[in-house]
Amino acid sequence: xxxxxxxxxxxxxxxxxxxxxxxxxxxxxxxxxxxxxxxxxxxxxxxxxxxxxxxxxxxxxxxxxxxxxxxxxxxxxxxxxxxxxxxxxxxxxxxxxxxxxxxxxxxxxxxxxxxxxxxxxxxxxxxxxxxxxxxxxxxxxxxxxxxxxxxxxxxxxxxxxxxxxxxxxxxxxxxxxxxxxxxxxxxxxxxxxxxxxxxxxxxxxxxxxxxxxxxxxxxxxxxxxxxxxxxxxxxxxxxxxxxxxxxxxxxxxxxxxxxxxxxxxxxxxxxxxxxxxxxxxxxxxxxxxxxxxxxxxxxxxxxxxxxxxxxxxxxxxxxxxxxxxxxxxxxxxxxxxxxxxxxxxxxx
Numbered sequence: 172x173x174x175x176x177x178x179x180x181x182x183x184x185x186x187x188x189x190x191x192x193x194x195x196x197x198x199x200x201x202x203x204x205x206x207x208x209x210x211x212x213x214x215x216x217x218x219x220x221x222x223x224x225x226x227x228x229x230x231x232x233x234x235x236x237x238x239x240x241x242x243x244x245x246x247x248x249x250x251x252x253x254x255x256x257x258x259x260x261x262x263x264x265x266x267x268x269x270x271x272x273x274x275x276x277x278x279x280x281x282x283x284x285x286x287x288x289x290x291x292x293x294x295x296x297x298x299x300x301x302x303x304x305x306x307x308x309x310x311x312x313x314x315x316x317x318x319x320x321x322x323x324x325x326x327x328x329x330x331x332x333x334x335x336x337x338x339x340x341x342x343x344x345x346x347x348x349x350x351x352x353x354x355x356x357x358x359x360x361x362x363x364x365x366x367x368x369x370x371x372x373x374x375x376x377x378x379x380x381x382x383x384x385x386x387x388x389x390x391x392x393x394x395x396x397x398x399x400x401x402x403x404x405x406x407x408x409x410x411x412x413x414x415x416x417x418x419x420x421x422x423x424x425x426x427x428x429x430x431x432x433x434x435x436x437x438x439x440x441x442x443x444x445x446x447x448x449x450x451x452x453x454x455x456x457x458x459x460x461x462x463x464x465x466x467x468x469x470x471x472x473x474x475x476x477x478x479x480x481x482x483x484x485x486x487x488x489x490x491x492x493x494x495x496x497x498x499x500x501x502x503x504x505x506x507x508x509x510x511x512x513x514x515x516x517x518x519x
Contacts, residue, residue, distance in 0.1 A: 180296040183244050183246050184309040189309060192306045199390065200239075203386060203390070204232055206338075209367045209368045210379060210383070211338060212225050224337065227333065228337075231326055231329050238319055242319045242323055243308050245310075248298055249280075250299070251280075251283055255281075272284060272290060279297075280297050285299060288301060289301035301410070302314075302317055321398070324398040324401070327391075328391060331394065334384075335388045338383040342381055345364075345377050
């Protein structure tokens, strides 16, 4: 992934260098828009239907164009970052600071930030209510542009589906005879097809329309999946970053529990071993697992347990979280307990 030059931060999606995925998205959008106006609309039989097609597609395309430009032009950074004059970049030194953001202060941007801000390494800035860094837009999506992002996805879903249906009907109609209701009789005359308003053969038109249909349906499928995912996140009050972190923690915990379970199974198969409880009373091991989690601000009271407790500590860039895997004293099963944010020096 491209990163800004040393001493700079990305202002918006148009800050160099551009991402190749961003260029692919722009090319696909330009292709579909041009093909809609200069190929699909051109071959519609009657003049009124042409204008109706242009009107219906423009209802989606024009707002999409405005939203896309606005979304990619907005700088979603924290207000303190925007207010601070652009200066030399501060490289993060983990020998001096455990996390990038501690006590709501970013050691890279050198500013105070809000609670759910995150420093994006790709954009080299702290983003307000960070959700994710979108490589298709080459900018971060956060509190300042998230609703606009969802609106853009909705327009892409509607527009790509409209283009797919339009191109599919024209593709089918080009194979029908003149007596069929689905027969495509181009406006410029029978069997006079055009691609980008350039006269072409029927075969060339069919190939181009089938390509439009394919690109449209692929775009629709990918976008509606992404839109559905964000609707799911909104329903549960999560951000994309929160979801990714929770999935990563679940994988870490499952792997840890699996390791303890395998150890217990190996012990049971070894009759000459000492009792399992006595082994862990002599030595309690801490497994350090690096998990990237930020701003876990939950404060819960510490609890004491009668079980043997094995800690799985996550070292995060911006906060600390400690998980506990407990072995029941009466059952050969392992129970996961979430522990609150605990100072690194505190005892279990």
